[in-house]
Amino acid sequence: MSHPTPFETTFDVRFCETDALGHVGNTVLVQWFEAARDPIFSFFTPELDINNWPLILASYKVDFHQQLYYGKPVTIKTYISRIGGSSFDVHQQVWQNEQHCATGLTTLVHFDFATQRSAPISDEVKAEMARHLLEQ
Amino acid sequence: MSHPTPFETTFDVRFCETDALGHVGNTVLVQWFEAARDPIFSFFTPELDINNWPLILASYKVDFHQQLYYGKPVTIKTYISRIGGSSFDVHQQVWQNEQHCATGLTTLVHFDFATQRSAPISDEVKAEMARHLLEQ
Amino acid sequence: MSHPTPFETTFDVRFCETDALGHVGNTVLVQWFEAARDPIFSFFTPELDINNWPLILASYKVDFHQQLYYGKPVTIKTYISRIGGSSFDVHQQVWQNEQHCATGLTTLVHFDFATQRSAPISDEVKAEMARHLLEQ
Amino acid sequence: MSHPTPFETTFDVRFCETDALGHVGNTVLVQWFEAARDPIFSFFTPELDINNWPLILASYKVDFHQQLYYGKPVTIKTYISRIGGSSFDVHQQVWQNEQHCATGLTTLVHFDFATQRSAPISDEVKAEMARHLLEQ
Numbered sequence: 001m002s003h004p005t006p007f008e009t010t011f012d013v014r015f016c017e018t019d020a021l022g023h024v025g026n027t028v029l030v031q032w033f034e035a036a037r038d039p040i041f042s043f044f045t046p047e048l049d050i051n052n053w054p055l056i057l058a059s060y061k062v063d064f065h066q067q068l069y070y071g072k073p074v075t076i077k078t079y080i081s082r083i084g085g086s087s088f089d090v091h092q093q094v095w096q097n098e099q100h101c102a103t104g105l106t107t108l109v110h111f112d113f114a115t116q117r118s119a120p121i122s123d124e125v126k127a128e129m130a131r132h133l134l135e136q
Numbered sequence: 137m138s139h140p141t142p143f144e145t146t147f148d149v150r151f152c153e154t155d156a157l158g159h160v161g162n163t164v165l166v167q168w169f170e171a172a173r174d175p176i177f178s179f180f181t182p183e184l185d186i187n188n189w190p191l192i193l194a195s196y197k198v199d200f201h202q203q204l205y206y207g208k209p210v211t212i213k214t215y216i217s218r219i220g221g222s223s224f225d226v227h228q229q230v231w232q233n234e235q236h237c238a239t240g241l242t243t244l245v246h247f248d249f250a251t252q253r254s255a256p257i258s259d260e261v262k263a264e265m266a267r268h269l270l271e272q
Numbered sequence: 273m274s275h276p277t278p279f280e281t282t283f284d285v286r287f288c289e290t291d292a293l294g295h296v297g298n299t300v301l302v303q304w305f306e307a308a309r310d311p312i313f314s315f316f317t318p319e320l321d322i323n324n325w326p327l328i329l330a331s332y333k334v335d336f337h338q339q340l341y342y343g344k345p346v347t348i349k350t351y352i353s354r355i356g357g358s359s360f361d362v363h364q365q366v367w368q369n370e371q372h373c374a375t376g377l378t379t380l381v382h383f384d385f386a387t388q389r390s391a392p393i394s395d396e397v398k399a400e401m402a403r404h405l406l407e408q
Numbered sequence: 409m410s411h412p413t414p415f416e417t418t419f420d421v422r423f424c425e426t427d428a429l430g431h432v433g434n435t436v437l438v439q440w441f442e443a444a445r446d447p448i449f450s451f452f453t454p455e456l457d458i459n460n461w462p463l464i465l466a467s468y469k470v471d472f473h474q475q476l477y478y479g480k481p482v483t484i485k486t487y488i489s490r491i492g493g494s495s496f497d498v499h500q501q502v503w504q505n506e507q508h509c510a511t512g513l514t515t516l517v518h519f520d521f522a523t524q525r526s527a528p529i530s531d532e533v534k535a536e537m538a539r540h541l542l543e544q
Contacts, residue, residue: 011419014443016299018292020186020342022458026193027170027288030163035422048479050156050430057162061197070292071456147283150307152435154428156478158322163424171286184343186294206428207320292458298465299438306435322428329434333469 004132006077006093009036013070024068030060033092033104036076040090043125044110054119058087058107066101068094074101079134083126086110086118091134140268142213142229145172149206160204166196169228169240172212176226179261180246190255194223194243202237204230210237215270219262222246222254227270276404278349278365281308285342296340302332305364305376308348312362315397316382326391330359330379338373340366346373351406355398358382358390363406412540414485414501417444421478432476438468441500441512444484448498451533452518462527466495466515474509476502482509487542491534494518494526499542 011032019025044054068074075095082089092104112119121129147168155161180190204210211231218225228240248255257265283304291297316326340346347367354361364376384391393401419440427433452462476482483503490497500512520527529537 012443012446014439015446015449016291016297016439016442018458019288020290020292020294021189022292025288026196027163027166030166031422031424034163034424035420038420038423041423050426050478053157057200059197059199060162061195063195064193070458148307148310150303151310151313152303152306152427152433154322155424156426156428156430158428161424167286167288170288171284174284174287177287186290186342206322293461298468299435299442302435302438325429329472331469331471332434333467335467336465 004079004134006079006132006134007036007039009038009076009078010073011035012073013068015070018070022069024070026062026064029062029064029094029102029104032074032076032094033060033062033078033090033106036078036092037090037106040078040080040108043128053113054110056109056111056118058109060104060106062105063103064101065103066096066099068096068101072096078132080129080132081105081134083121083129083133086120088121088129140215140270142215142268142270143172143175144211144213145174146209146211147171148209149204151206154206158205160206162198162200165198165200165230165238165240168210168212168230169196169198169214169226169242172214172228173226173242176214176216176244176265179264189249190246192245192247194245196240196242198241199239200237201239202232202235204232204237208232214268216265216268217241217270219257219265219269222256224257224265276351276406278351278404278406279308279311281310281348281350282345283307284345285340287342290342294341296342298334298336301334301336301366301374301376304346304348304366305332305334305350305362305378308350308364309362309378312350312352312380315400325385326382328381328383328390330381332376332378334377335375336373337375338368338371340368340373344368350404352401352404353377353406355393355401355405358392360393360401412487412542414487414540414542415444415447417446417484417486418481419443420481421476423478426478430477432478434470434472437470437472437502437510437512440482440484440502441468441470441486441498441514444486444500445498445514445516448486448488448516451536461521462518464517464519464526466517468512468514470513471511472509473511474504474507476504476509480504486540488537488540489513489542491529491537491541494528496529496537 017028081091087109094102153164217227223245230238289300353363359381366374425436489499495517502510
C-alpha cells in the first residue's frame with residue numbers, strides 16, 4: 001500500500017491571530033489552509049499568476065480537535081482527497097506540539113474565466129495530484 | 137406552520153476584505169458569521185463577557201454560491217438549525233443585492249470552563265433558540 | 273469659527289478582532305480606519321469602483337490612548353486635516369464608551385493609474401473636503 | 409563604525425492578504441511587523457508568555473514606498489532605533505525582490521500589569537537591544 005506525501009507548510013502563529021480566549025481564533029484556520037494550498041495552486045498556475053487565476057472555491061469545512069496557541073510553530077499537512085472531472089477536494093491538517101489540532105476539507109473547481117465555466121482537469125495535473133492522494 | 141425569525145446583521149464590505157480576484161476573499165465569511173452570532177452568544181452571556189465565555193466551536197462549513205463585492209452592504213441572516221443536549225447548530229446566510237450568496241453551518245458546544253466539560257443547554261435557552269429554529 | 277462635521281461610522285467590535293490580551297488587537301485599527309474612509313473614497317469614485325481606483329496610500333500613523341473592548345460599539349470620526357495639490361491627510365478618531373481611544377493620520381495621494389502619476393485634486397473635491405476640514 | 413544586525417523574518421505573502429487592487433492590502437503590514445517583533449518580545453518574555461505580557465504598543469507608523477505582490481516571499485528586517493528609560497522604538501523594513509517596499513516605526517512601552525504602570529527597561533535588555541541599534 002502506498003503512502004501519499006503531503007505538502008508541509010510551517011509557520012509561527014502571529015500574535016494577532018489569537019483572540020480574547022487566549023488561543024488562536026477559529027477564523028484564522030481558513031487563512032492558514034489557503035496559504036498552504038499554494039503548491040496546489042501552482043499545479044494550475046506555476047507562476048501563481050493572479051491575472052489568470054484558474055480556481056474557484058466551492059466550499060470549505062473545518063473541524064476543531066484541540067486548541068492552538070501562540071508561541072509554537074504550526075505545520076499544515078496538505079493532501080488531495082478526491083480527484084473529479086473538473087473539481088477536487090483538499091484535505092488539510094493543522095499540527096502543533098505533535099498533536100493533530102484541526103482538519104480542513106476544501107472543494108475547489110477548475111474554472112475558465114474566459115468562458116465563465118468549469119473546465120476539465122488535465123491528465124497531467126491529475127497525475128500530479130495522485131502523488132498526494134490520501135486514500136480514505 | 138410557523139416561520140422562524142432570523143437575526144439580521146447588516147454591514148458594509150470593507151475594502152481590505154476583497155482579494156486580488158476583485159471580490160470578497162473566501163476567508164472573510166467566517167469572520168462575518170462569527171460577528172453575526174453575537175445575539176446567540178448573548179443567550180449564554182448577556183453581557184458578552186469574554187472572561188466567562190460559555191461556548192466552544194466544534195466545526196464550521198461554508199458553501200459559496202455567488203461572488204460578493206465591495207461597494208454594497210451585506211446582510212447575514214442567522215438561524216438555529218439543531219438544538220441538542222449540550223450542542224447546537226447555527227445556519228447562516230449571506231445576502232447581497234437580494235441574492236443569497238453563501239451559506240454557513242456552525243456547530244457550537246456549551247462548555248463549562250471550570251470543569252472543562254460540555255454542559256447541558258438550559259430549558260430557558262432552548263426556548264429562546266426555538267424561536268429562531270429553521271425547520272429543514 | 274466654524275465647526276467641521278466629521279463622517280461617523282459605527283460598528284460592533286468583532287470577537288475575532290480581540291487578541292490574547294483580552295482587548296482589541298492593535299493591527300485591527302487600520303482596518304476600521306480604512307472602512308471609515310469610504311465616504312472620502314466616494315468623493316473620487318462615487319460608485320466605489322475598484323476598477324478605477326483613484327487613490328494611493330502613502331503612509332498611516334496610529335496613536336493608542338485607551339484599550340478597546342469587545343461588547344460595545346465603536347464610532348470612528350473621520351475628518352480631513354490637510355488639503356494639498358494632489359495629496360491630503362485624513363484625521364480619524366476611535367471612540368468607545370464616550371472615550372477617545374485612538375487617533376489615526378493617513379496620507380493619501382490622488383493617482384491616475386493610466387499615466388501612473390499623481391493627479392491634481394479638483395476644486396470640486398477640495399470644496400467637499402473643506403466641509404470636513406479639522407483646523408489644528 | 410559598527411553595523412547593527414537586524415532580525416530577519418521571511419514569509420510567503422498569503423493570497424488573502426491581497427486586495428482588489430491586485431497587490432498586498434495596506435492593512436496587512438502591521439500584522440507582518442507585529443509577527444516580526446517576536447524576537448524583541450522574547451527579550452522581555454523568553455517563553456512568549458501571553459499571561460505575563462510585558463509590553464504595550466503606544467503608536468505605529470508605516471510608510472509605503474513600493475507595491476507588494478503575492479507570489480514572492482517578503483523579508484522583514486527589524487532593528488531597534490531608540491532605547492529610552494521605559495520605552496523604545498522599533499524600525500522595520502519590508503523587502504521583496506530586493507526592493508525596500510515599506511518602512512515601519514513602532515513605539516513600545518515596557519509595562520507592569522500588576523501595578524498598571526510603565527516599568528524601566530533592565531540594563532540586560534538594553535544591552536541586547538544595543539546589538540540591533542540602527543544609528544540614524
